Amino acid sequence: MTVSPPDMTAVKLDDRLLEVSGALVRFAPGRPAVDGVELTLTCGRVTALLGPSGSGKSTLLRAIAGLEPLDSGEIRFENHLWSAPGLHKAPEDRRCGVVFQDYALFPHLTAVDNVAFGLREGTKARRRQTALTRLEAVELGHRAKAYPHELSGGEQQRVALARALAIKPDVMLLDEPFSGLDRRLRSELRGATADVLRQSEAATLIVTHDAEEALELADSIALMNEGRIIQTGAPDTLYMKPNSLTAARLLGDVGVFEADIRDGAAHTLLGQYPAQAFTDGDTALLLVRPEGVKLGRADAEGALAMITQRRVSSGFARLLCRLETGQMLEARASLKENHRVGDAVRLSVEPAFAHLVKAEPDQG
C-alpha cells in the first residue's frame, strides 16, 4: 500500500492566520459599532461574516483593511501587528484585496487596465499580461478590452474580484459582493467565486446578510449581532446547533418552544428530548428547524395541529401549522404530497433538527 506524504502546503496554510482580538471601534457615545470582536481567519479558507443590518460587519471589514482605526484590541497577520490603539499600518501595506458592494471599478479604464491598476512590479507590458491572466482565471479573458459600462453586473463583479486578487493578497475582504445581482446569477457566481478565493490561498472574509449565501459558500461562518461575534463554526454545525435563539434566527426559520427541564430531559409540547447539558429547573428553549418537522395523519403519534397556510417555494411546499395551543410551526413537504389548508395533522420532530438552548430574558 502506498502512503501519501502529508500535504505540507495545507499545513502551512492552516498556520497562516489573521487574528482579531478584543477589537473595538466606536463612532459615537453608546454601543460601539464593533464591540470586542474575537475572530480568526485562516489562509485558504473562506469565512462568511453574517449579521443583520447595522450589526457592525462593514466596520469590522474596514478595520481589517486598515480603513478604520481601532479604539482598543488588535489585529495581527501572521503575528505581525496591523492595528492597535495608536498603531495603524497603512491599508496599502497590508496586502489586503478588497471588493466593495458597488465594485468601485474605474469607469474610464478597460477591464484589463482596471485589474492592472494596483500592480506595481514589472514593465507595463508585464503588468498587463499578469492582469490578463487574472481575468482569465475568472473566465473573462475575452472581455479584457471592455469598459465597465459594457459589462453585465456579474462580469463587473468578476473584474473587481480579479483586480483584488491581482496583487496576490494575504487577506481578501468582500463586502456584500453579490448584492447587486439577480437571484439566479448570484447563486451561479457564489460557487465559482468561493473556488477562486480558496485557490488564491488568501484568508477570505465575505460580509453578507444573506444566510443562504453564507451557508452555501463558506468553510466557516461568524455570526455578528450588535457589534459582537456571537458564534463561529462550520455552516452545518451552526445551522443545526446554534448557541442561542438569536444565532438560530440569523441562519434561517426556526420554531421556538418552551422546555421544562426535569429528570435530565426537556419536556416540551413536541415531546421529550435529552437535556444533558442542563440542570433540573432550568428554563430552556427547544429550537426546531422546519426540515425536521414530520407530518403524520391525524390518527398518528405527535402533537395535533392544523395547516393554516401552504406556500410553494423552490422545490418544496412550506406549510404553516397551528398547534392546539395556538403556537405556529413551519414544516416542509414534498410538492407531490397533497397537503391542504385546513387539514388536521400530527407533528413530530426528528431529534437531529431539534436543539436546546438557554432561554434568555429577552427571547421569546
Ligand SMILES: Nc1ncnc2c1ncn2[C@@H]1O[C@H](COP(=O)(O)OP(=O)(O)OP(=O)(O)O)[C@@H](O)[C@H]1O
Ligand atoms: N463612519 C461612520 N460614522 C458614524 N457611524 C457609523 C459609521 N459607519 C458605520 N456607523 C454606524 O455603525 C454601526 C454599524 O454599521 P456597519 O455599516 O458596520 O453595519 P453593517 O452590519 O455592515 O450594516 P449593513 O448590513 O446595513 O451594511 C451602525 O449603527 C452605523 O450607523
